Amino acid sequence: MFDPHLTPSDAEQYILGALDSELERKLEAHTLVCDACARLLQQEALLEEQLREVASATPREATVIRPARWRVGRAAALVVGPAMAAAAAALTLMVSRPGPVVPGTVQESRVVLSLDLPVELPSMVVACPDLTTQESCAQSAAARGLLVQYPLGMGEVPRYEGSAGLPSGALSSQPAPL
Amino acid sequence: MVGAAVQGLPMTGRQREDAEQPAERAQTGEEELSRRALGGDRRAWDALIARHQRRVVVSLLARGIRVDRAHELAQEAWARLIQQQQRGLLTELRLPNLALTQAAFLAADDARRARREAIAGNVEELLERQHPVDPSVSAERRLLSEEQLARANAALAGCSPSARNVFLLACDGQELPHAEVAARVGLSVQRVRQILCEVRKRLRTALEEESHV
Numbered sequence: 001m002f003d004p005h006l007t008p009s010d011a012e013q014y015i016l017g018a019l020d021s022e023l024e025r026k027l028e029a030h031t032l033v034c035d036a037c038a039r040l041l042q043q044e045a046l047l048e049e050q051l052r053e054v055a056s057a058t059p060r061e062a063t064v065i066r067p068a069r070w071r072v073g074r075a076a077a078l079v080v081g082p083a084m085a086a087a088a089a090a091l092t093l094m095v096s097r098p099g100p101v102v103p104g105t106v107q108e109s110r111v112v113l114s115l116d117l118p119v120e121l122p123s124m125v126v127a128c129p130d131l132t133t134q135e136s137c138a139q140s141a142a143a144r145g146l147l148v149q150y151p152l153g154m155g156e157v158p159r160y161e162g163s164a165g166l167p168s169g170a171l172s173s174q175p176a177p178l
Numbered sequence: 179m180v181g182a183a184v185q186g187l188p189m190t191g192r193q194r195e196d197a198e199q200p201a202e203r204a205q206t207g208e209e210e211l212s213r214r215a216l217g218g219d220r221r222a223w224d225a226l227i228a229r230h231q232r233r234v235v236v237s238l239l240a241r242g243i244r245v246d247r248a249h250e251l252a253q254e255a256w257a258r259l260i261q262q263q264q265r266g267l268l269t270e271l272r273l274p275n276l277a278l279t280q281a282a283f284l285a286a287d288d289a290r291r292a293r294r295e296a297i298a299g300n301v302e303e304l305l306e307r308q309h310p311v312d313p314s315v316s317a318e319r320r321l322l323s324e325e326q327l328a329r330a331n332a333a334l335a336g337c338s339p340s341a342r343n344v345f346l347l348a349c350d351g352q353e354l355p356h357a358e359v360a361a362r363v364g365l366s367v368q369r370v371r372q373i374l375c376e377v378r379k380r381l382r383t384a385l386e387e388e389s390h391v
Contacts, residue, residue, distance in 0.1 A: 012378065017232050017356070018371050028245045038244065045239035047382055053322050054330040054381060055349035132343065132362050 006030065006037040011044040208352065212271040216263060227256050229353050230274040234281050241285055251288065255281040274353060326385050333384035337377055344370055345377040 006027060013019050014027050031038040128137035141147070208229075214222035231252060238248035255277050262268045322330070334342055340363065347359045348370070354362075360370045 012375060015236055016371055016374060031245050041245065042239055042242055045236045047378065047385070048236050049240045050322055050326075050330075050385060051345075051378065051381055052349050052351065054327065054334065055346055056351060057327055058331060058334060058346060058350075132347065 005034060006040055008040065008044070011037075011041045014041065015044045015048050208273070212273065216268060216271050218263065223256075223260060226271075226273055229355070230277055231256075233274045233353055234277050237278050238281055238285055241282070243285055243288075247288070251281055251284045252277075254284055258284075274351070322385070329384040329387060330381050333380045334377070337380060341373050341377055344373045348374055 010019075010027060014024060019027065027041075031041050128134045128141065130137070208226075211222045211226050211229075215226055234252040234255060235245075235248045238251055239245060243251065258280055259268070259271075259277060263271075334345065337345070344359060344363055344365070347354055347362060348356065356367050356370050356374075360367045363370070365373075
């Protein structure tokens with residue numbers, strides 16, 4: 001190796017630290033006696049410095065956040081379901097509350113439905129499956145008020161196909177009978 | 179003068195790759211190492227030097243400094259930092275930037291001294307590789323123009339997300355060893371280096387394009 005001179009690949013491997021110590025020593029010794037190879041090594045080192053500038057200037061955005069509607073129904077049901085049941089029970093009690101009934105008039109019952117829910121219920125669940133960016137992803141999601149579904153949790157692979165929630169055949173292409 | 183302060187330095191240089199096991203490096207965080215080093219822990223200093231030594235040497239090579247002198251200056255830079263820590267002058271340890279700054283300062287000082295000495299003798303008689311290098315001139319060349327940066331960013335955006343991720347992990351200043359990058363992305367070290375070479379090739383082309391315009 002390095003006979004007679006370094007190749008760009010040799011210099012690159014040196015800069016990346018991919019050479020074993022013996023080859024590294026030989027390469028360094030060669031650059032001390034060969035100006036052309038010393039310049040080649042300098043160019044690779046210069047490129048490395050510039051690439052680090054590029055890397056530091058590249059925004060590390062949370063690219064892993066995916067809108068994932070899967071499990072939203074189940075997650076929402078866990079939160080909203082009991083609350084809705086309680087509200088329905090309260091509504092039933094208020095409506096069926098005994099009181100004076102004036103015949104011939106419509107009773108004006110002012111039903112106030114109050115749910116003890118968070119002001120802003122997260123309506124979207126995001127996944128942060130990439131372990132390398134999970135922390136920043138989760139922070140970004142939290143800042144946006146989103147729920148984070150971790151890969152080891154109950155999440156599934158997100159699916160994006162749309163569904164109108166109608167049974168198949170409900171939208172028949174045939175004209176409706178008059 | 180610096181000798182006593184460099185007692186923690188025999189681990190630097192050639193033995194740096196053997197000094198620290200990758201597993202240990204992966205487990206020990208940079209912040210924890212810095213905290214221990216500020217407390218005077220020699221093992222922590224050794225680990226930090228092993229992690230950042232190549233970066234310091236490469237930065238000096240980029241300034242046109244001979245490789246043997248680059249190793250010496252890097253060694254001297256670490257010795258100065260340890261000395262400052264022992265005197266209680268270091269309140270925080272942000273690496274590799276602190277070591278890079280120290281090494282650049284030493285390189286500039288070295289160049290000034292070489293120029294002063296050259297006044298007495300005839301520097302033109304020296305071989306080209308022995309000419310003193312002005313690091314500030316090389317430093318100007320290192321700075322990327324906005325256009326170059328934009329081209330490089332565009333080229334980087336054209337890489338696959340996994341390649342981009344590998345590049346950013348390896349080059350964003352954390353100085354993660356390739357073994358750790360490989361562990362994080364679930365690839366082999368060989369594959370990580372292959373990806374880095376591919377990304378470097380793309381970015382090199384992007385950076386050189388502008389100079390031909």
